[in-house]
Amino acid sequence: MTNGIDPAPQEGTRARKRRETLARITEAGITLFLEKGYDATTLDDIAARAGISRRNFFYYFKSKDEILLSLQSGMGEMIVDALRQQPVDQPPLEAVRDAVLKVCAIFPTDEMIAIDQLMRTNPVVQARKQASMVEHEATLYAALREKWPAPDQAIRLRMVAMMAMGAIRLATDSLHHEGGKRAFTDILAGNFAALRDTA
């Protein structure tokens, strides 16, 4: 659940203010979404609470749903970073599995459920979430190709990226339907095991 708001070595006034405003908008959005629901929360509400004009909201986010989407926008890069640190002598699918498990262990399960719940209330948001998974899939595929550049591996690596992101997606789905009985990483590990046994 990382947005692009965290660190900043040597940042000037401008960068600091931007970061702060971004954080204020995000917090205002999440709070109001949880309070009155996604659809019932207008951009006027969010802007007022964040202390900015409605017009200026669009200088920070392209659309209302980006507030929620930004919460998981960092995941793609995090997985890629973790993947780069895996040994090369592993089979690709196992390397990705280990990387994904490391990254997902960071996110608190209850927070994931809350955000997921929120996204399910609006079909467009839900759809964009799936689309962002597809983007992460593409990012992951690029990283896999860097690590295993042999051309005859390309199709296989594309499938690996697809399966890995699919495993994550189905794990969040199970998490939602189980309501938190099993830990996220356990479900995820089970999915990867099923993948290996299947194909």
Added chain:
Amino acid sequence: MTNGIDPAPQEGTRARKRRETLARITEAGITLFLEKGYDATTLDDIAARAGISRRNFFYYFKSKDEILLSLQSGMGEMIVDALRQQPVDQPPLEAVRDAVLKVCAIFPTDEMIAIDQLMRTNPVVQARKQASMVEHEATLYAALREKWPAPDQAIRLRMVAMMAMGAIRLATDSLHHEGGKRAFTDILAGNFAALRDTA
């Protein structure tokens, strides 16, 4: 690319008119989208061309993007039907592969490219398309469970459904980037082969 407009044994005046109006709206939409682009086409344009009021459009479609989405809404059911006719002694992934290949052979490649191109022009439409793939995935999973009801197979079958729909999605992606060099079914078959070799 089947919408719910085709057959109708014993249909009354009402059902016939509804079918005709639905077809007129769809045709008006597609024509205008291809002519002026998706975003530049307003619901007023579509309604005028289809000979209905703007308000009445929403009696046939929930939203503008549903015109495009409806073009592939039948695919899930078609795959499921094809799957039911596969022999049971096959491994699940192979049964799904054969079913998918049969269904996809029906759709003309050039039409698929045209619709796909259209959808790529608008991020929300694109996102909803991915979301509809996820729905088809769920439908497929349900059908797989019917055919192989053993409880210990459940997770595996969920992965199979995910991989199959993923293979289709990545095939349309390749189709788009290659611009029609290879036939769709060839790409798809290649993807399934890569799946089997990988996991």
Added chain:
DNA sequence: CAAGAATCTCGCACTCAGTGTAAGATGCAG
């Protein structure tokens, strides 16, 4: 430090998708 560029902020006016309502027209079943 001064001046100009780049970034940020706002208000206003506008387009368009989508919804609520209420009233009229048309097809259907008893």
Added chain:
DNA sequence: CTGCATCTTACACTGAGTGCGAGATTCTTG
């Protein structure tokens, strides 16, 4: 024929997102 469900329309409204232009703030460079 008559009541009921379906279809159709016009009107008014909310809210997301964009274009524009003008003012303020921060950064950069001479």
